[in-house]
Structures are given as C-alpha cells and as structure tokens.
Amino acid sequence: MALIKRGAYLATASDCVACHTASHGKPFAGGLPISTPVGTVYSTNITPSMEDGIGQYTEEDFSHAIRLGIRRDGANLYPAMPYTSYARFNDADTQALYAYFMHGVKPVDEPAPKTSLPFPMDIRASMKVWNGLFLDTKPFVADPHHSVEWNRGAYLVEGAAHCSACHTPRGFLMQEDTNRDLAGAQVGPWYAPNVTSDTASGIGTWTQEELVAYLRSGRVPGKAQAAGSMGEAVEHSFQYLDSTDIEAMATYVKSAPAVHDPAAEGTRFTAGNMSSDLSSLRGTDGIRSVDVGIPTGAELFQGNCASCHSAHGEGSKDGYYPSLFHNSATGAHDPNNLIAAILYGVNRKTSDRQAFMPGFGGKPTDAMQLSDQDIALLGNYVLKTYGRADTVITEQDVAEVRHGGPSSNLIALARGGMAAGAVVIVLLVLAFVVRRRRRPSL
Structure with missing residues (x-):
C-alpha cells in the first residue's frame, strides 16, 4: 500500500490526470485532444485495462514508455507525452508509479481516439532519430554544490x-532549446x-x-x-x-539563469494603470471598426467585461475578478494569453476558491459568442486603456489562437508533399549519424 500511495503522489506531481482525461471522461481513460504545432494529438488510455489501456505492460514496458518514449509494441510515443522530462525519474519512483497505475487506478475498457498527424510526422519510427538527437536518458543526479532543498x-x-x-x-x-531554458514558449493557444x-x-x-x-x-x-x-x-x-x-x-x-527577451521592454507585471476616463465607455475611444454597425472596443468592453472587472479596470473589491492593469495577460509583449482568456475563459478550482471567467469564443449560435473582429477590437481597447498600449491584436492573431495556436514550419514541408517529407527524414538521419560520430568513444 505504501508503494501505491507513493505512486499516486508522483502521478499527481506529474499531472497525469490533466492530459489523460477527456472532458467529462473517466480518469486516465485518455481521449483528450491536445493542440500541438504539428497537429492534434489524442492522449492514450493509461488505466490497467487489458484491451484498451496498459494492463499488459510489465514494469520494464512501463519504464520504457515513460522514460524512453517507447510503447509496449515497440512504437515510439510523440513528445507531447513529456517522456523527455520523465527520463529524470529514478528507478524507485518509476516502480511506485507502475504500482499505482496497475493497482490503484480503476480499469476503463474504452479505446481512445488514435492520433493521426500529417506526413511525415505520422511516421513514428522517425522519433527514433529525434530521440537519438535530443533525448537525454540519464536519470537525475543530485548536484553536491547545492542544498538538499534545491x-x-x-x-x-x-x-x-x-x-x-x-x-x-x-x-x-x-526540440527544447536548452540555451533558453524556461524562457517562455507557445503551448497550443496559450x-x-x-x-x-x-x-x-x-x-x-x-x-x-x-x-x-x-x-x-x-x-x-x-x-x-x-x-x-x-x-x-x-x-x-x-x-x-x-x-x-x-x-x-x-x-x-x-535560481533559474536569467534569459532576457529584448522585445519585452519592462516587466509584464507593472504595465498599465487604472483608467479614470469613463468617456471611452461612451464610444469615444477611437478603437472602432470601419464598418457601420460594428460595436467599438469600448462598447464590447462595457457589454461583456465592465460588470466584473469594473469600468476603471481595477477588478472586484474582494479580488475575485482581477484588475486589468498590473496583470501579466495585459502587460505582456505577446498578447496571446489575453486573446486566449477572452476566447476560452478561465476555470481554475483550488481548495479555497474557484476562479471563473466565461469564454466568448463559443459557437456562432451562442449568445456570448464574439467574432475574431470583435475580440481584436475588445482586446485592443483593453490594452490601450488598461495595459500595454504598444501591443496590437489583429483578427489574424485571434483566428490563430482560436484554431489552437501557431503551426510548426514542419507543416509547410508536409504540405509540400512526400518529397519534402523524405528530405526532412534524410536530414534527420544524417544529423544523427554526424552527432554519433562526434561523440567520444567510451
């Protein structure tokens, strides 16, 4: 029981349930669509189901999956499953995780949708080369120059x-750019x-x-x-x-080494101020569409946001609704989190409170649905009035976030046809061979 309990804690620390549980689905049964720059990846069923999950995995199979990215049938996983990080697990913690998933999780006999990426990303065998280039398989080793806590x-x-x-x-x-560790990156729409x-x-x-x-x-x-x-x-x-x-x-x-972004002038946490000018809410802000009948950014704000965040932008008195100034979403050089918050909303539950904001991306039939143009107008009004005024949101920016975030340049190669894809694979193989030859012999 102690081993299973330890495994449950590690599974919580690894946040396995967030990715391997679909909306309104059963825990760990998979099926959650995950937006990536190369297409949609569906999470797998990791319950101990003998047919649809990992019930037939041995402890060694399980270790290979989470630390090396290799399934029981020998096929490679995509790094949307962060085995590149889980490779740091030591043997004892891997054993505890296996005990939990085999004996502490209820089996669910439901198959998850299969992932189907565009060529050449659909060739899982190409991940062998990718792993050879970028996967560090060494478990974590403590640094004696730092404290036990560190x-x-x-x-x-x-x-x-x-x-x-x-x-x-x-x-x-x-691949992760280790020279800019923790320096910020796009993850789907956020x-x-x-x-x-x-x-x-x-x-x-x-x-x-x-x-x-x-x-x-x-x-x-x-x-x-x-x-x-x-x-x-x-x-x-x-x-x-x-x-x-x-x-x-x-x-x-x-303690993470500082990485500076020259484009991000000033900290994102102190941008903007409370607005004392309520004339903008009467539509005199200048942020309006060229088309007659399209609401201004101010009008969209008044109709959708002011009741919670207040006309001045300071949020609610109890702090439940945050201020729109001195806010990382409105003070960042990259406006995608502001766009995503408007599109998808916020719904975060903790033991002491629930933070909730409705999303306005919805379906065309939804009463609160806003178009790409609406969200661009609204977002620019918020930035100009309360946040980083030099950041501008376009309709194209909104459309990109609405559809899951930017695509990788590899998609352009894929659309170029099989010949282009073959070139990528050849280059990967050559790079792998060169890297192997440069490694000192042991």
Whole structure:
C-alpha cells in the first residue's frame, strides 16, 4: 500500500490526470485532444485495462514508455507525452508509479481516439532519430554544490512537473532549446511565459513567498493568474503537493539563469494603470471598426467585461475578478494569453476558491459568442486603456489562437508533399549519424 500511495503522489506531481482525461471522461481513460504545432494529438488510455489501456505492460514496458518514449509494441510515443522530462525519474519512483497505475487506478475498457498527424510526422519510427538527437536518458543526479532543498526542487521541476516542456522555447525540429531554458514558449493557444530570474522578462522581481502562493493557488494579486495548462497544473497537481516540495520547486525556479527577451521592454507585471476616463465607455475611444454597425472596443468592453472587472479596470473589491492593469495577460509583449482568456475563459478550482471567467469564443449560435473582429477590437481597447498600449491584436492573431495556436514550419514541408517529407527524414538521419560520430568513444 505504501508503494501505491507513493505512486499516486508522483502521478499527481506529474499531472497525469490533466492530459489523460477527456472532458467529462473517466480518469486516465485518455481521449483528450491536445493542440500541438504539428497537429492534434489524442492522449492514450493509461488505466490497467487489458484491451484498451496498459494492463499488459510489465514494469520494464512501463519504464520504457515513460522514460524512453517507447510503447509496449515497440512504437515510439510523440513528445507531447513529456517522456523527455520523465527520463529524470529514478528507478524507485518509476516502480511506485507502475504500482499505482496497475493497482490503484480503476480499469476503463474504452479505446481512445488514435492520433493521426500529417506526413511525415505520422511516421513514428522517425522519433527514433529525434530521440537519438535530443533525448537525454540519464536519470537525475543530485548536484553536491547545492542544498538538499534545491536538488529536490530540481528533481521535481525537471522531472515530474515537466516545467520545461511548456516554458522552454522549441527549435525547428520541436526540440527544447536548452540555451533558453524556461524562457517562455507557445503551448497550443496559450503562451507559457518566461519564468527565469530575469527581472524584466521573467519573474526575478517575485519573492519566494509569491512564487509559492502562485504554485499553490494560481494567483498573485496585482501580478498574475494561472489559466490554460498552468491553471490545470495548479488545479490537478501543485495544490496537492507537500509544502516542502512546493518550497523546493520555488527555490529551484528562483535560481533559474536569467534569459532576457529584448522585445519585452519592462516587466509584464507593472504595465498599465487604472483608467479614470469613463468617456471611452461612451464610444469615444477611437478603437472602432470601419464598418457601420460594428460595436467599438469600448462598447464590447462595457457589454461583456465592465460588470466584473469594473469600468476603471481595477477588478472586484474582494479580488475575485482581477484588475486589468498590473496583470501579466495585459502587460505582456505577446498578447496571446489575453486573446486566449477572452476566447476560452478561465476555470481554475483550488481548495479555497474557484476562479471563473466565461469564454466568448463559443459557437456562432451562442449568445456570448464574439467574432475574431470583435475580440481584436475588445482586446485592443483593453490594452490601450488598461495595459500595454504598444501591443496590437489583429483578427489574424485571434483566428490563430482560436484554431489552437501557431503551426510548426514542419507543416509547410508536409504540405509540400512526400518529397519534402523524405528530405526532412534524410536530414534527420544524417544529423544523427554526424552527432554519433562526434561523440567520444567510451
């Protein structure tokens, strides 16, 4: 029982349930569509079902899947499952996870939809080359130059919590750019911001207490609120971790080397001010459509936002609805999180409260549905009035976020036909061979 309990804790730390549970689906039964730059990936059934899950996996099979990205049948997983991070797990924790999923999870005999990516990404065997180039299979080794707390934080952040999988920029072949670790990256429709110690681009101005509070609750008043996949991590994972582990994670993240983004002038947490000019709500803000009959950004704000965030933008008095100034979503150089919040809303539940904002992306038949043009007008009004006024949102920006975020350049190659795809595979193989030859012999 102790081993299963330990495995359950590690599964929570790894946030397995968030990705492997579809909306209104059964826990760990898979089927959740995950937007990636190369297409939609469906999470798999990881219950101990003998037919549809991992019930036939041996402990070795399980270890190969989570640490090497190789299924029981020998096929490769896509790194949407963050085995590149889980490779850090030690043998004891891998054994505990296996015990939990085999004996602590109820089997669900329901197949998950199969992932079908465009050519050449649909060739799973190509991941063997990708892994040869980019997968570090060495388990975590403690650094004797740092404290026990720091090393525990490193083990969790680099491994179970897989923070770099979202917060580290990706290269052309979708590999993590280790030279810019935790420097911010697009994750589907949301942007996982820079969380390095840089005082302008990252969270270098945050205190240890603020970072702990954010990981635990998903909010730091006057600075940031978690939404999207980070909101899910808080809801399903971080809020349940031991306080010593949360403190350790904060200690490690606070030590992350600073990575500065020259485009992000000034910190995203202090941009904008409370608006004292209510004339803009009467439509004199200048942010309007060229088409007669299309509402202005101010009118859209008044009709959809002012009742919660207030006309002045300071939010509600109890802090439930955040201010629109000194807010990372309105103060960032990249406006995608503001767009995504308007489109998809926020629904984050913790032990002490639920943070809820309805989404306005909806279907055309929904009463609250806003068009791409509406959201661009609304977003620009919010930025100009309360946030980073030099950031501009276009209808194309909204359309891209509405459809799951930007696509990888590899998609363009795929659309170029099989010949282009074959060239990519050849280049990957050549790069792998060159890399292997450059490695010193053991």
